Amino acid sequence: GEDVEQSLFLSVxxxxxxxxxxxxxxxxxxxxxxxxxxxxxxLQLLTYIFSNMDMKQDQRLTVLxxxxxxxxxxxxxxxxxxxxxxxxxAEMDDSNSGYALNFGKGTSLLVT
Amino acid sequence: xxxxxxxxxxxICQRGTSLTIQCQVDSQVTMMFWYxxxxxxxxxxxxxxxxxxxxxxxxxxxxxxxxxxxxNLTFSTLTVSNMSPEDSSIYLCSSGQGGNxxxxxxxxxxxxxx
Numbered sequence: 001g002e003d004v005e006q007s008l009f010l011s012v013x014x015x016x017x018x019x020x021x022x023x024x025x026x027x028x029x030x031x032x033x034x035x036x037x038x039x040x041x042x043l044q045l046l047t048y049i050f051s052n053m054d055m056k057q058d059q060r061l062t063v064l065x066x067x068x069x070x071x072x073x074x075x076x077x078x079x080x081x082x083x084x085x086x087x088x089x090a091e092m093d094d095s096n097s098g099y100a101l102n103f104g105k106g107t108s109l110l111v112t
Numbered sequence: 113x114x115x116x117x118x119x120x121x122x123x124i125c126q127r128g129t130s131l132t133i134q135c136q137v138d139s140q141v142t143m144m145f146w147y148x149x150x151x152x153x154x155x156x157x158x159x160x161x162x163x164x165x166x167x168x169x170x171x172x173x174x175x176x177x178x179x180x181x182x183x184n185l186t187f188s189t190l191t192v193s194n195m196s197p198e199d200s201s202i203y204l205c206s207s208g209q210g211g212n213x214x215x216x217x218x219x220x221x222x223x224x225x226x
Contacts, residue, residue, distance in 0.1 A: 033215065035217070040222070041219060041220070042118075042204060042217050042218055042219035042220040043155075043204065043217040043220075044217075045113075045214060045215065045216060045217070048214065088154065088155070090155075090215075092215070099143050099145075099208045099215070100143075100145050100157045100160060100206075100208075101145075101155075101157075101206070101215055102157075103154045103155045103156075104154060105153065105154040106154055
């Protein structure tokens with residue numbers, strides 16, 4: 001299947017910005033997502049971006065998409081201790097996946 | 113946004129037994145999916161639950177091990193059959209609407225098999 005890759009760990013200081021990166025291989029990806037998973041909890045949809053966009057901003061969150069390089073990033077401004085969690089990048093190719101998502105392994109963000 | 117409730121939220125089961133996980137969505141949805149998240153791992157799609165027909169399973173998952181029901185547009189169940197410790201995972205239900213970009217998840221069912 002298609003791959004979604006993320007770095008496994010990121011540590012930032014409270015108040016700094018966090019940037020979590022993701023690369024994917026499916027050139028037909030239609031939508032790209034960021035989810036947050038806190039310990040013992042399910043997945044919280046943070047934001048998503050359509051593949052014909054290159055940026056989306058939602059309060060402290062900024063998503064950048066470089067479709068040519070198949071690179072997606074999530075920037076969290078003014079990172080707080082409550083942002084400590086695992087962040088999953090996911091892609092959907094609605095042409096053949098039946099709207100199921102393909103996930104990366106997750107980036108564990110630690111805010112100190 | 114859709115609200116998805118899963119039951120049970122966690123369970124500890126004996127090997128060889130079966131557990132049925134329920135997933136309830138607060139609105140009618142076209143698509144429902146079941147994922148597995150093994151410890152420290154990402155999510156892997158088990159199957160797509162189709163209303164009125166058999167589920168569509170991904171490679172490595174079979175109906176005998178993971179039977180799925182989808183009796184209507186708001187409800188689905190996943191059964192983990194003849195469990196072994198390797199089945200210890202979080203099982204998550206997800207919903208989606210064809211053409212709608214948002215994909216929501218339940219809180220997951222944390223299964224431990226002893």
